[in-house]
Amino acid sequence: MSSIAVIDYGMGNLRSVSKALEHVAPDAEVQVTSDPEMVRRAERVVFPGQGAMPDCMREMEARGLRPALLEAARTKPFLGICIGLQMLFERSEEGDTPGLGIFPGRVKRFPPQLMKDAQGNKLKVPHMGWNEVMQAEPHALWRGIADASRFYFVHSFYVEAGNPELVAGYSIYAFPFTCAVAQDNIFAVQFHPEKSQAAGLALLANFVTWKP
Amino acid sequence: MLRPRSASEPMGLAKRVIPCLDVTRGRVVKGVNFVGLRDAGDPVEIARRYDDQGADELTFLDITASSDERDLILHIIEAVAAEVFIPLTVGGGVRKVDDVRRLLNAGADKVSINTAAVQNPQLVADASGRYGAQCIVVAIDAKRVDPPADAKSVGAVPRWEVYTHGGRKSTGLDAVAWARRMQTLGAGEILLTSMDRDGTKSGFDLALTRAVADAVDVPVIASGGVGNLEHLAAGILEGRADAVLAASIFHYGEYSVRQAKELMASRGIEVRL
Numbered sequence: 001m002s003s004i005a006v007i008d009y010g011m012g013n014l015r016s017v018s019k020a021l022e023h024v025a026p027d028a029e030v031q032v033t034s035d036p037e038m039v040r041r042a043e044r045v046v047f048p049g050q051g052a053m054p055d056c057m058r059e060m061e062a063r064g065l066r067p068a069l070l071e072a073a074r075t076k077p078f079l080g081i082c083i084g085l086q087m088l089f090e091r092s093e094e095g096d097t098p099g100l101g102i103f104p105g106r107v108k109r110f111p112p113q114l115m116k117d118a119q120g121n122k123l124k125v126p127h128m129g130w131n132e133v134m135q136a137e138p139h140a141l142w143r144g145i146a147d148a149s150r151f152y153f154v155h156s157f158y159v160e161a162g163n164p165e166l167v168a169g170y171s172i173y174a175f176p177f178t179c180a181v182a183q184d185n186i187f188a189v190q191f192h193p194e195k196s197q198a199a200g201l202a203l204l205a206n207f208v209t210w211k212p
Numbered sequence: 213m214l215r216p217r218s219a220s221e222p223m224g225l226a227k228r229v230i231p232c233l234d235v236t237r238g239r240v241v242k243g244v245n246f247v248g249l250r251d252a253g254d255p256v257e258i259a260r261r262y263d264d265q266g267a268d269e270l271t272f273l274d275i276t277a278s279s280d281e282r283d284l285i286l287h288i289i290e291a292v293a294a295e296v297f298i299p300l301t302v303g304g305g306v307r308k309v310d311d312v313r314r315l316l317n318a319g320a321d322k323v324s325i326n327t328a329a330v331q332n333p334q335l336v337a338d339a340s341g342r343y344g345a346q347c348i349v350v351a352i353d354a355k356r357v358d359p360p361a362d363a364k365s366v367g368a369v370p371r372w373e374v375y376t377h378g379g380r381k382s383t384g385l386d387a388v389a390w391a392r393r394m395q396t397l398g399a400g401e402i403l404l405t406s407m408d409r410d411g412t413k414s415g416f417d418l419a420l421t422r423a424v425a426d427a428v429d430v431p432v433i434a435s436g437g438v439g440n441l442e443h444l445a446a447g448i449l450e451g452r453a454d455a456v457l458a459a460s461i462f463h464y465g466e467y468s469v470r471q472a473k474e475l476m477a478s479r480g481i482e483v484r485l
Contacts, residue, residue, distance in 0.1 A: 016321070122426075127225065128346070131225045132224070152299060172224050
């Protein structure tokens with residue numbers, strides 16, 4: 001039986017993530033856990049995150065999760081969600097916070113002076129709601145999901161990948177920004193698959209059977 | 213440089229359509245009327261119907277009068293969040309940061325604060341600081357205050373005052389200034405209801421909606437007064453709202469969420485179909 005660890009470091013509601021995983025993988029053992037040993041033992045790891053990245057990093061470190069996270073990111077199917085994507089990068093403008101540095105690149109705030117659409121209308125921040133996700137490359141986690149399908153976003157910061165090869169998907173909000181990255185056994189997304197109805201459940205279903 | 217691959221240009225963020233459900237003592241009230249619904253008060257079944265119709269989010273308003281029955285909303289949210297995978301907002305009776313925590317833990321994605329934000333604005337700052345602006349909605353109930361008769365000359369602008377306790381208590385606060393202040397304190401979204409229009413089916417107060425939407429940088433949900441689908445489109449096009457919320461036109465089966473979105477799309481509004 002497959003086991004999936006949903007990493008809990010006290011930052012927000014993980015019920016939706018675990019329920020969505022149980023929904024697509026009724027036979028899997030889904031465990032919401034802050035125990036590094038459980039993370040080590042799990043076959044797959046989901047790394048969510050909500051709120052502010054400085055708080056997320058602090059709480060993650062306080063639970064001693066860094067070594068287990070880095071090991072999981074090297075060795076097993078790993079899905080980052082929202083701040084769980086942002087934390088994989090080197091540094092965030094949010095509180096000038098260092099991230100885990102697994103990927104080169106930075107996390108930036110949507111710059112107020114650029115937040116206009118093609119007609120000159122103001123674009124709100126947080127970027128909140130359903131936006132189209134353009135698939136930059138074929139990937140096992142996009143299987144069965146139409147290009148430009150809509151996923152649910154809620155965030156004020158976005159990642160700027162230092163290596164363009166990492167980009168698996170992007171969306172447009174004032175400008176194109178990276179909303180999915182992929183490398184080897186890691187896939188990470190800015191949007192919330194657990195809140196993105198059919199398209200989101202399809203992505204999670206792809207993750208729970210993914211053999212990178 | 214990232215470029216769209218397909219010939220069709222990407223369209224960007226969709227405007228949202230949000231059905232609102234009133235709940236009390238664990239049941240949905242105001243008789244939702246879907247054909248073939250086995251239990252008209254079952255929150256899970258109703259949520260599933262709206263999800264099937266393409267609702268972008270759901271808002272639950274807890275109208276429970278007594279505080280000792282408030283925990284029932286937690287069970288509702290838990291049950292809905294286990295089966296419906298779209299964002300859920302819960303409002304009604306949120307008084308302290310711990311109320312926010314319990315709702316989020318039950319599966320709410322956003323918590324809406326109304327009266328308590330006026331009584332204790334620090335609550336908004338504390339909740340936002342702890343859980344992030346993305347999950348803090350400030351609900352504003354506004355009533356129009358007409359300028360005095362002698363000022364009704366060219367250039368006299370309308371203003372709106374914030375009301376609390378379901379529209380019964382005036383606060384003296386200017387709604388536009390209040391929305392700005394709530395944004396500054398950490399609101400990630402404003403749910404704006406016109407008390408003048410609520411229940412009238414005569415459409416949103418578009419001037420109010422636009423005044424607030426233009427004044428803040430966070431998303432604004434227009435609410436109060438929807439009687440037909442054109443009203444929803446007007447809330448976006450003329451009111452400049454980012455999302456529209458309605459209750460009765462969906463509950464009584466007059467229109468489905470999908471019909472609403474099709475009408476909005478035909479008016480050139482970006483929606484998730």
